[in-house]
Amino acid sequence: MDTPWLDLDLHRLELRFAGARLVEPRAVERIARSIEQGGQIVPCIAVADPPVKAREGGERLVLIDGYRRVAALRRLGRDTARVECWPCDLTEALLGMLARAQGRPFAAIEEALQVREITQGLGLSQHEVARRCGRDVSWVSRRLQLLSALPDAAVAAVREGRLSSWAAARVMAPLARANSEHADRLLRALAGAPLSTRELRCWFKHYEGASRATREHLVDQPQLFVRAQQEIAAQHASARLRDGPEGECESDLRHLNVIVARLRKRMATLRPLPAAVVNAVPRLQTSFDALCNDIKRYAEHDPDGDTQQRAGSQGARPDLARDQPPAQAVA
Numbered sequence: 001m002d003t004p005w006l007d008l009d010l011h012r013l014e015l016r017f018a019g020a021r022l023v024e025p026r027a028v029e030r031i032a033r034s035i036e037q038g039g040q041i042v043p044c045i046a047v048a049d050p051p052v053k054a055r056e057g058g059e060r061l062v063l064i065d066g067y068r069r070v071a072a073l074r075r076l077g078r079d080t081a082r083v084e085c086w087p088c089d090l091t092e093a094l095l096g097m098l099a100r101a102q103g104r105p106f107a108a109i110e111e112a113l114q115v116r117e118i119t120q121g122l123g124l125s126q127h128e129v130a131r132r133c134g135r136d137v138s139w140v141s142r143r144l145q146l147l148s149a150l151p152d153a154a155v156a157a158v159r160e161g162r163l164s165s166w167a168a169a170r171v172m173a174p175l176a177r178a179n180s181e182h183a184d185r186l187l188r189a190l191a192g193a194p195l196s197t198r199e200l201r202c203w204f205k206h207y208e209g210a211s212r213a214t215r216e217h218l219v220d221q222p223q224l225f226v227r228a229q230q231e232i233a234a235q236h237a238s239a240r241l242r243d244g245p246e247g248e249c250e251s252d253l254r255h256l257n258v259i260v261a262r263l264r265k266r267m268a269t270l271r272p273l274p275a276a277v278v279n280a281v282p283r284l285q286t287s288f289d290a291l292c293n294d295i296k297r298y299a300e301h302d303p304d305g306d307t308q309q310r311a312g313s314q315g316a317r318p319d320l321a322r323d324q325p326p327a328q329a330v331a
Contacts, residue, residue: 008083020113021067032072043082049090098133107165112143149173
């Protein structure tokens with residue numbers, strides 16, 4: 001709170017670490033609207049390393065935090081930014097940004113890019129980075145491993161907002177470690193028609209269980225897979241709407257029969273039977289008995305069911321319709 005701030009011309013800010021920040025156009029647009037309405041409330045942070053004279057005069061400062069605010073100010077046509085000048089060197093400023101709890105949370109890949117700048121650009125060891133920013137060494141190591149597993153094209157896609165940080169860490173990184181060629185082909189396919197994070201999650205789950213031939217098609221045409229899955233989901237939704245809860249019950253019972261048949265075939269390959277399988281028999285028997293008893297009870301005492309079908313299942317004569325007079329009255 002006691003750090004002095006000043007209104008600094010934008011040309012005097014050196015955006016040295018722009019490559020370690022995500023672009024995020026929506027966030028820039030949101031910040032621009034906020035600045036337009038109420039001015040710049042949160043100052044940017046910069047340090048001198050070392051003081052470099054700008055062409056127009058005055059020293060240039062390295063921007064540490066506030067890259068989205070600078071982009072928003074430029075979008076609004078502003079010439080100056082409110083800046084805090086930290087009285088420390090560049091290393092301390094970068095480590096302070098990682099250690100401070102205030103401000104927006106950084107994405108994992110954004111933290112990884114900053115850690116790489118400190119370790120490779122400034123020459124600090126992983127132990128020193130962990131000690132000086134209040135983290136453990138495993139955290140620093142995981143961030144660097146995330147970048148080492150990602151192709152450069154994937155890092156660029158995350159920075160430009162074409163790929164989410166979650167997709168980069170949970171889809172691209174494991175895919176690149178297993179098959180770097182498939183990761184490159186998937187990135188090229190997503191460049192023309194990107195998928196949402198949810199769609200990529202579904203795609204990767206299907207990829208993990210697919211055969212080699214199917215994987216070749218998946219990495220080249222991920223959009224086709226998503227459209228096919230959407231069509232299948234729409235067909236299932238239509239079937240559920242058409243058949244109602246009765247159809248869902250029939251479908252579940254058919255699935256139970258299929259599962260039971262599959263389990264009986266597998267039993268022949270298990271010699272001896274695992275203890276977990278044997279111990280599951282009492283619970284399974286109880287569940288099946290309860291299900292069969294419920295079906296029988298509801299079939300015999302359902303007040304909304306077909307009276308003729310219920311009586312026929314019990315072996316009795318069909319009941320007379322409720323609006324039909326007795327036989328004696330008819331006679």
